[in-house]
Amino acid sequence: QVQLIESGGGLVQNGGSLRLSCAASGRYSIGWFRQAPGKEREFVSAITWSGSMTYYAPSVEGRFTISRDGEFYTVYLQMNNLKPEDTAVYYCAADRSTYYHDYKYYSRLHEYESWGQGTQVTVAS
Secondary structure, three states: OOOEEEEOOEEEEOOOOEEEEEEEOOOOEEEEEEEOOOOOOEEEEEEOOOOOOEEEOOOOOOOEEEEEOOOOOEEEEEEOOOOHHHOEEEEEEEEOOOOOOOHHHHOOHHHOOEEOOOEEEEEEO
């Protein structure tokens, strides 16, 4: 059974930075999603199981960086220049497929088999 544990959320000022971590029980392709109050869960970023491909939503491109630990099964989301509209609960999710897919695939919620419990990110204006 896939297990995912997110950490690193918190309160930060406008323009600040945070780094989220997603500790997985194995080497999977990982997606980050977020859900703000009253809104649908949306795609943020993804990294393939090998780390060779990364994907970003247009709203975070250039501000967020996804990476993975080469030795351990941890994926990071470095978030810089945070804005109040980034406020949300952030979730990581695992896709056990070993094939390489495109942005459209990784941006779809239903492609992921397992989800973490989420971590709150709040950006104060």
